[in-house]
Amino acid sequence: MLPSFSYVTRHTGFRGTIKNSPSDFVVTEIEVPEHLQGVSRAEPLQRTGEVLPERSSPCPQQPKKRRVEAPPAAGGDPGRAGGGCSAPPGTNHRESEPDLKPGLKEGGMLDSLLGKSMSELLNKFACDVKDAWDLENNADCSSREFSLGPVPDKKTRADLHSAVRQKFPFLLTASKDSEMIVKGNADYRELCRLVTEKETSDFFKFLDAKLENATFSFEPDGNKEHRKIVHHFISRKFGKLLETKSFTVTDVNDQPNVSIVVRFREKRWSGKRSAGGFQEKQDVYTAFTLQKENLETLEAIGLLAAELGVLPSDFSYTGIKDKKAITYQPMVVKKVTPERLKEIGNKMENKGMKIHNIHLACQHLKLGQLKGNHFDIVVRDLKHHSHDDSSADLKKRISEAMENVEIKGFVNYYGPQRFGQGQNVQTDQIGLALLNEKMVKAVKLFFTPEDTDDPVNNAKRYFLQTEDAKGALGMLPEFKVREKMLLRALHRYGVNHEGCTKGWLNIPHSMRIFYVHAYCSKIWNEAASYRLQIYGSKVVEGDLVFSEQDESYFLNDKVHVVTAPEESANKYSINQVVLPMVGHSIKYPSNKVGQWYRERLSKDELQMCKFRVSPLQLNIPGCYRPILKNIQNLSYFLQSNEEGIGIEDNHLTESKVSLHISFDLDPSCYATVCLREIMKCDL
Structure with missing residues (x-):
């Protein structure tokens, strides 16, 4: 596995086998409360054979971000304070959300999507727009545009639209073919003249998020004429999308006052981008817990996508899970209703999957957006490292190993599943070819078959021998989505540098x-x-x-x-x-x-x-x-493999006992790497 790699502890360890069957290696993703409804603390996902009751409660509000308050805008009431997302009585709104550092999440996302230099240019453009507004330079405000360049991948464009607007609510984003354009939002500037900039920023973030059943409240405002102007502005600009109403509320001085509350209209909206630059069509997001056995995460998604008639890119998840295991992880699929997902449940069971806990969601999940993973593992065929060692107390060695790793941790290596353990071509080889822009080589590495006689590897073998993409397409099973996407593009554009480049662009960015x-x-x-x-x-x-x-x-x-x-x-x-x-x-x-x-x-x-x-x-x-990581909530016990035979206190018979281990690890930590440190052997 990691033959020349280091250990951090010095105990002797022991030998054993893992993953004798998928049930010997059970992985459960520890969910994050902020992103999953109805959970009060981080805990392992529910693991049950039954589909849990659907959650129909409205989406939680996003945590409020700490901002520097701007002075009251021109035309507004100078006595009014900055606004927030406080909701009227009876609205589902969470108080005392943890503050986030301003722009941290969105800034990191933009750096990742655009690269640091382009992200810095975008920041400069945003500052220039604000400066022009401050100078009342109308001509400059209306004509200035900034190009983020071509972004061919649809999901990347969507992520970029969202990230730009969340960090810079005063900007509009638009797509011209695959090119993304950014410019100042005149509607934002107009609203700033009526309310504070904080309220304006929060309002446009609320509008861009489009969370079903969510509401937004402007700060209490005792000026009826001023409220009327705000009502008219929202009706004129966003009337097809939003509706407003005045509610009596209690202000900061415990005095009755009136606040404008905004909500999305109940009817489904459709159509093109409005004058305010916002997509008016709302996508359906359905969340569920995927239980899979002896399947790769991406392979499971391919099977689900083929059955539901959607693209693999319509699925989102927080991490890749082991193949040779039973795993539980949250997922979200776009454009599929909970009812439709329920319909395919029985078919999926025949393919090694079960779908639990189906409910409506607010948005996609993101890679890395998880608390960690809980593992329940059985190590069988326990034995000493060598025959010379057989007189040692194996039970004592196991205890010593557990204690050492619990105190000192383990080296935080990436595990073998990251690279495609045992495959003729490992994923890192393809990655290196892509980084060197050797597109044809990357394609041929991708289609290198394993030494088995099955439809998938026969199709790969045929393609490498003939470069007949169309013929290989017909040989592949439907669920091999990545292979089919790549082959369709190769059939259209050819197996040359340009064709292979377009082939790679044809599969999702993730x-x-x-x-x-x-x-x-x-x-x-x-x-x-x-x-x-x-x-x-x-x-x-x-x-x-x-x-x-x-x-x-x-x-x-x-x-x-x-x-x-x-x-x-x-x-x-x-x-x-x-x-x-x-x-x-x-x-x-x-x-x-x-x-x-x-x-x-x-x-x-x-x-x-x-x-x-x-x-x-x-x-x-x-x-x-x-470099190092620690194990959490470690527990273990020994169990005899033969019914009716107990475990002696001072000696274990080799191979007659199995070790049952339970522990939690942080995201991106590998249980196989932790076990390697415990056992002092490659698995």
Whole structure:
């Protein structure tokens, strides 16, 4: 698995086998309360054979973001305070939401989607628009546009539309063919003349989110004539989409006052983008828990998409789960109703899937948007590492291993499933070809068959021998969605550089970037091993550390380079050391590890800044990953494999006992890697 990689603990360990059957390896995603309705705390997803009752409650409001209050806008009531999303009595609204740092989430998203340099240009354009407004430069305001360039992938465009508007509510986004254009929103500016800028910003974010049953309240306003002007503005600009009504509320001084409340009209709206620049058609999102057995996540999505008649890109999830396991994870599918999802339940059971907990949702899930994973694992065929060792107390060795890893943690390697364990071509090889823009090579690696005689591998073998994309298409099963998408484009455009480029563009962005991330993960594994081999657990000058807890591992300004005095003072622990996932916007250690990165990337013909693949719309800014991770909520017990035979206190008979382990891991941590540290053997 990881033959030359390091361990962090020194116990002897033991041998055993995992994944004898899928039921020996059960993975349950720990859900995040902010993104799943009706959950009061982070907990493993419900695991049951029955479909749970549907949740029909309205979507929760998004957490309020801390903003700097602007002075009252011209034309507004100077005595009015800044607005928020406070709802009238009886409205489902959550109080005391945790504050978020301004623009943190959206800013990180924009950097990821656009790249740092383009994101900075967009920031400058946004500031210029605001400056022109402040100078009342009407001609400049109405004519200025900024192009974000071509964005061929539909889902990437949608994510970009949302990210720009959430960070800059005063901007409009529009698509001309595949090119994205940004300009100032005249409606935003007009509303700023009536209410405070904070209220205006919150209102346009509410409008852009389009959460079903959600409401927005302007601050209490005792001026009837002024309220009338606001009512008329909303009716004139957004009357087909919104309706307003005045409610009596209690203001901050506990005095009765009147507030304008806005909500979406009950009828389904349709049509093209309105004058305000907002899409008026509302998509249906259905959330569910997917239980799968002996299936890859992307393979399961392909089967579901084929059955439902939608695209794989209409599904969203927070992480890729093991194939050789029973796994439970939340998903959201767009354009499919809960009733339609229920209809296919029985068919999916025949394909190794069960669908639980079906309910309406607000929006897509995002990769990495999870609390962690809970594992229930059975290790069978327990034995010592060698015959010379057989006299040792195996039960004591197991206890020692569990205690050591619980205290010291494990090396945070990416696991073998990240790379396609046992395959003739691993995913990181395809990722490297894509980064080097060797599109034909990447396609041929993608279609390299395994040494088995089945329809999928026969189709791949046929394509490599003949380059007959149409013939290979007819040989593939319907659920092999990625392969079919690629082959359709190759049939149309040819198996040359241009045709293969268009072929890769024909599959969803999340699938394209999966291969590049696999390459980045491989480099990180090698870097972690090198770092531990030359420096061990000592924090040395030039190491990168995060000095604060719970920080985003994407932010350069939170990464600190250890100085010589800090090394001498032992200021930091190895648990705070991070290594970069390669990308164009990260910093590298300033010690021997940094030099290792440069030499390793040079070996693969990659320069330090070459982590944008413009023809494929792939942008890899990079991030940081802790070298060590800790296990949480660890428990275990031993069980005899033979009925009626007990376990002796001081000795275990090899292979007659199985070890049952239960624990939680943070997102992007691998249970197989943790078990490797516990057992001191490759699995």
